[in-house]
Amino acid sequence: MPDPLPMPGHSGGARDAMTCLYRCGNACAHPIPNTSDNPYFGDIVNAAMSRRGVIRAGALVLGLGGATVPATAATASPAAPSTGAGELTFKPIPPNTLDTFIVPNGYDSAVVIRWGDPIIPGAPAFDPDRQTAQRQVRQFGFNNDFLGVVPLSRDRALLVANHEYTNEELMFPGFTTLEAMTVGQIEVAMAAHGMSVVELERVAGTGQWRQAKSGRLKYNRRFTMLATPFRLDGPVAGTPLVRTAADPRGVSVTGTLNNCAGGVTPWGTVLSGEENFNQYFVGGDAVPAADKARLSRYGITTTTRYPSPSRRWERAQERFDLAKHPHEANRFGWIVEVDPLSPDEPPRKHTAMGRFKHEGANVIVAKDGRVAAYMGDDERFEYLYKFVSDKKYRPGDRRHNLTLLESGTLYVARLTGDSPAAEIDGTGKLPSDGAFDGTGTWIKLVAGDRSFVPGMTAVEVLTFARLAGDAVKATKMDRPEDVQPSLRTGRIYAALTNNTNRGVGTNAGPDEANPRRENRHGQILEIVEAGGDHTGESFTWSLPIVCGDPADPNTYFAGYDKTAVSPISCPDNVAFDSAGNLWIATDGNALDSNDGLFATPIEGPARGHLRQFLTVPPGAETCGPFITSDDRSVFVAVQHPGEITGATMDKPASTWPDGDYAKPAVVVTWRLDGGPIGS
Template sequence: MTDKPRRLLPMLGHSGGSRDAMTCLYRCGNACDHPVANRSGNAYLADVVSAELSRRGVIRAGAVGGLVLGFGAAAAASPAAAAAPVAETLSTGRTRAGALTFQAVAPNTRDAVTVPPGYQTSVVIRWGDPVLAGAPAFDVRQQTAARQSRQFGYNNDFVGVLPLPGRDDRALLVVNHEYTNEELMFPGFTGPDALTVEQLEVAMAAHGLSVVEIERAGRTGRWTPVKGRHLAYNRRITALATRFELTGPAAGTEALRTAADPGGRTVIGTLSNCSGGITPWGTVLSGEENFNQYFVGADQAPEAARPGLARYGISATARYPSGSRKWDRAQERFDLAKHPNEANRFGWIVEVDPFDPDSTPRKHTAMGRFKHEGANVVVARSGHVVAYMGDDERFEYLYKFVSEKKFLPGRSQLARQHNLTLLESGTLYVAKVTGDSPAAEIDGSGKLPADGGFDGRGQWIKLVSGNKSYVPGMTAADVLTFTRQAGDAVGATKMDRPEDVQPSPRTGKIYAAMTNNTNRGVGANAPVDEANPRRANRHGHIFEITEDHGDHTGTTFSWQLPIVCGDPAAADTYFGGYDKSAVSPISCPDNVAFDSAGNLWISTDGAPSTLQTNDGLFAVPVEGRERGHLKQFLTVPVGAETCGPFITADERSVFTAVQHPGEISGATIDKPASVWPDGGYAKPAVIVTWRPDGGPVGS
């Protein structure tokens, strides 16, 4: 039975969107309350490009990751060679057959994780748990930056699990820590201006990534952190102090140079790490998303820089725009009045090698700079690596990166070292799509056109290849550093918040989550089109790409919308033609993944505000007779978002990140809206779900 919907607190000072006002404040700096950043199509674009190029006059052009991993695969010779079983498993596309047989979980508003009958779930690791050897026990009233730098960070998002060489009972759990919510972290919180410098540094240390060695409990699907003093792989990467190397054509160029880094090649920290992916060579990709909220002083930045800052959501209307973190009080580099280029050093795809805890993480400029949700990789038939990416903001674009070099299979150190360079050079594309139905049939209501589906054709428009720009008036470095403006210039299609993008291991088709866009077709904003067919799109949809001839390096494709989300009883929803009376309600798709049978798993972010139920994890076949039969697999606690998921190749375990439990307007750590998972107050955590009978999850 569905629980009675919880009465939500009013969204004070919040104009719209699908999240609670508190989440909007801390997640993205109240992006919905600011003007739409993408104003291409009017004089704004010309102003941006000309101003930036004037200021930058000295610039001169100079298999599937994160889906299924091979637990039980052949042993590799060393941790450095661990990519071999990963690459082999992913490239062969090991599959199983079978429909989704679990009993769908009913929508609810419980302060708990709810799973289907016949399943169990437990917490793997939570905020404050030890990561590095010697980390102190967590004490919320005695927290320091030094302590937090050794403990599991806050607000876990992306989850990746990489098996250790030759082991099916040990793995590395890699998790993004996207952002912090100080109201739910610090007892006695009275407002952001009252935070001490130490507390600001705690928040910085709670951002970033964690690498944690985990072990299987017997032969079950349950996993727990490995205990002991000799944790060779465990690592914390933070916004506070971790050094990153910039790679690719934009590295070292003027737009990336600062007083502290005149060479423009070394960045301190990573920000707003949202989703990600696992490469066939055994590294983790992490997307820097809403970095704009960390910077202040744009009102005093050089005049020529302000349009470019605004295109990335950095307001110049005040020193401290709405939602500002005010981190300049702890580190001056966040003050754009003094360091106007610092913001250009964020918004990249980060690559981390979890098997080498001493390695320097890298930010790959060849993959473009925008608000990355993440990146997922497939090895094309030609051997080139292709990464698909979404820019998670209203009316932003879908991108594709094709490597210059080819992937080298095998376990050798030489192959792995070569593959570690694949994302440093290549060709970056942006998507432009058209529908195949008359414009009059796309009326914004969500009604299907006469041909029975939202579908059409698409083109990948080349922006830059190596050091050659294909955007008039912009150098290669300009295109890569100001990628949004490049997409504007070539007429890319404005999408409804493109988030996670995943290739299917069975078909090679690409699936992108369009989370929502309440501004679609409203006022002077971009009108509806066949790829984004609903006015004021509150619930989002799934976008499916089929590359022509199955060539992931090609430049043309067909597309369709297999799922248009919302309440199945509503006329404006669509589930692949499946009987909607048998479908679970779903709203605001965010992260997506596949199991080895080719079922698409979808996590959501926004259902409490759109469907008045907790967010959850869903699974749906996208091929065959069951296409569109979407079922809810689990729900997360009050105020939480579902992140991940990650399904292991043996199908025994589903990992999910429970982000920001209790993040509801008016809540504090002293007066919590959730006490999950331990009581007292809420803690973000990673959970794992499994079948005690040892059977495969889902079916």
């Protein structure tokens, strides 16, 4: 198997060129969309490999697990009780490059569902030589990313999975080029995007789960780019910026696109973030001049007809040609809400939460009963956002709670360091006060139909939130991905994956929150809202973990003894078990090992004692970690295994999970003695 190529694209770490091509359209090979002159901190300072395994974290209640906040008491409190033993006791596994899953001794794992498995009653078994869109819309989609698990009972649950993008080389036998694809193959790829809802059942009272084979399976659904209607709500719905020839009212969008991470709400719905939607459109060179700057800010090519690469979806559906339908792109880049318990209800896109390249959204109920959602915009030098609802959460009133994300206030973050600028030298060396930390402000962008950004209407602020962030001088971050509050402490944790362009050429240089030049390994950001108020506008922040090889003096693990810490690179998703331990999934490991899942306490004397729990196969990304509320099961999405330049379905770089060719899949891991995961 060839060694991975140096990362020229998406992650800036060690992700293979094939990932860069398909996930984000070689974003890192194109000009950085954020060309604003926002100041950076330097300017504003002082003013065991025996078993296969898999995993991820989230924490629900309702007897199984899944919601970002408990459905009955969805407020964060330092006194929130732990239902798990708490102390992490597993022996960390070593880094490796094996074509399998590795989990600690005493654990086991099993594939729950894989690409192509039938999920709609009557769907045919998967046959790589007989793929059609009509078959794929009834089968589990490709490249599963975020996972949410919503309980039906103690032994039944609904798995909700995002399908972010497709790798055509790894999907079609005999594949040659994107340009040579047939319209039928394009439609298969469109059908493989989107989301799936799949009913699960527990296996014999253990921590293992499998696809339910009995019952009506009335909840199973597929959401695809081919024909699934999504309803727009909030201030942008019905406005000219989202009207098209096919939807002159501007209220209904076909499909959801490039869905990355997400979250489970206190009321049992699932949020999904639309991320790298820009790469699917052509014809940006022919849009009205007034639209070009807006499209470019979101990474859409406006100087030539075809981006490089081009999926050529306009051959299957004309709406992807912006020369003919210039507003179609404005209908993607939103937070989607799916109600898995109501299979007849259309999913929605919440325009009040802003449009950017959403990694996901995670909700917590604030002290006054309103809900706050935290979000990252996953691209180099982009921003952190917070949405606060107008209405208050009502326990047990699901119909009311389904309206909470339709109106509210959108904020963007500005962070300030507290160390002298000269002490932030770009190496990652700690400043003299012993910590990368400081204060921050949530800058109000829009509230309801009122804009707080000069020269932009409320509708423009929400539709072009990146431009609004530019205007108010938000802080440019190193790829802010998953952002999630801890229900135990109320603190918020963000994965800043990497940014090899930090400090290069005319790009923004290192600052206290992004302290390393040419950052390959990323860091974890911790935010503490002032007074514990998630609706407030001020906070303090710190970097408890600066990732990389612990032997590197310019890494940091909350002050813990680094000789006992596992190496970690490119944090992507974060989540929590019921004891409050932080679990971190990686994407693009730049330390010559497969990606994996890690865990660390974030309180007490073991804070920063990070250890590796599992690894996924070569070329794969560790996605979705979701830990059930009883801590007995951890679900993980293994996305794009074998995604290595030169690999094809006919000549795979990985044969996981079935020994023939690589397939994205969801896996559940459990402890053999029935105890809590990790503890």
